[in-house]
Amino acid sequence: xxxxxxxxxxxxxxxxxxxxxSTAWTDPNGLLAAGADLxxxxxxxxxxxxxxxxxxxxxxxxxxxxxxxxxxxxxxFKASRSLVKTAxxxxxxxxxxxxxxxxxxxxxxxxxxxxxxxxxxxxxxGIVAAYGELHRAGAAHSVEVWVDDALAGGLYGVSIGRMxxxxxxxxxxxxxxxxxxxxxxxxxxxxxxxxxxxxxNTRHLASLGARAIPRESFLLQVADxxxxxxxxxxxxxxxLPDA
Numbered sequence: 119x120x121x122x123x124x125x126x127x128x129x130x131x132x133x134x135x136x137x138x139x140s141t142a143w144t145d146p147n148g149l150l151a152a153g154a155d156l157x158x159x160x161x162x163x164x165x166x167x168x169x170x171x172x173x174x175x176x177x178x179x180x181x182x183x184x185x186x187x188x189x190x191x192x193x194x195f196k197a198s199r200s201l202v203k204t205a206x207x208x209x210x211x212x213x214x215x216x217x218x219x220x221x222x223x224x225x226x227x228x229x230x231x232x233x234x235x236x237x238x239x240x241x242x243x244g245i246v247a248a249y250g251e252l253h254r255a256g257a258a259h260s261v262e263v264w265v266d267d268a269l270a271g272g273l274y275g276v277s278i279g280r281m282x283x284x285x286x287x288x289x290x291x292x293x294x295x296x297x298x299x300x301x302x303x304x305x306x307x308x309x310x311x312x313x314x315x316x317x318x319n320t321r322h323l324a325s326l327g328a329r330a331i332p333r334e335s336f337l338l339q340v341a342d343x344x345x346x347x348x349x350x351x352x353x354x355x356x357x358l359p360d361a
Contacts (some may be wrong), residue, residue: 127152130181136160136169138182140337148184148333155179156244158251165276165283168319168333168340175242188316188323190284195275195303196327199360204293205300214270216301217262218356222253225260225272229286241286249285252276259351261298263291270294273302275314277351281343282306283315299326300359309349310356313339 125143130136130153137151144150150169158181164170164181173180197205204312208214224247230241252258260274273287283301290297306314315336316328 127267129153136181136359137165138162139168139333143348144183144185148182149180150183153274158255158257161248161252161276162257162278165278165281166340166344168315168337170283170285170315171245172240174240174241182317183333184317184342186330187332187333187336188319188321188328189336190303190313190314190316190326191324192307192312192314193304194327194329195300196325197300197359198325201293201296201300202361203266204221205297205359208297208358209361212281213265213266214297214358216298216356216358218262218354219253219259219351220262222258222274223250224269225262225274225288226250228269228272228288228290229274231288235266244297249274249276256351261302261356263294263298265291265294265359271298273298277348279314279344279348280309280311280346281315282311284317296326297359300361301356304353304359305356309354312343315340335337 128137128151128152165313169181169183172182178326183328194201200278223246226241226246230239249258253256258274258276260272263270270291271289273295275285276283280340287295315325321332
């Protein structure tokens with residue numbers, strides 16, 4: 119019997135297209151390809167096809183498309199009783215405020231700082247530079263939460279059309295990152311978005327209403343939503359969540 123051909127990870131040179139995750143071979147965890155090209159245009163290509171980068175400093179750029187994929191349908195967002203109480207308190211006290219794209223790179227660097235139970239970070243200087251390029255092009259955005267004018271938490275991600283791809287969040291004050299997500303969900307819903315890509319399955323995301331769906335279903339969502347006209351983020355604004 120002739121042995122089955124050995125499958126190998128695709129290597130993507132600059133100028134080569136990324137493999138189509140709906141047809142290309144991926145490893146069981148969703149690793150799709152490797153390469154050395156990390157730039158704003160390459161990131162846009164990746165996200166438009168449901169692919170994202172995730173690698174350690176010193177490694178090649180690794181491109182992923184997990185199956186299943188963790189997503190948050192905006193209509194399924196779950197604000198716990200304690201989070202609702204926090205949201206009401208933030209409005210009542212007047213010490214909290216929320217901004218959009220006020221300090222994008224600072225949010226990225228806060229997300230990169232060490233955390234309990236995590237060694238190192240995938241948010242390398244190259245990642246900061248590439249997503250900074252996207253931000254300047256109007257395709258990557260941050261949400262910041264401030265308490266008494268000190269940065270207390272936030273998140274960042276990529277927006278193409280009516281699709282938002284969440285990347286990372288951080289918090290210095292309890293519930294600050296959740297308030298950022300709560301506010302973002304409400305704002306995105308008002309502008310016709312349906313889903314936030316959460317990439318990885320975690321208990322934290324599941325507690326907020328995110329769930330895993332087949333990659334095929336996720337790619338169909340992406341293909342539809344990235345083709346739709348996106349909002350003007352400069353005029354969109356954001357406010358503390360209504361609760």
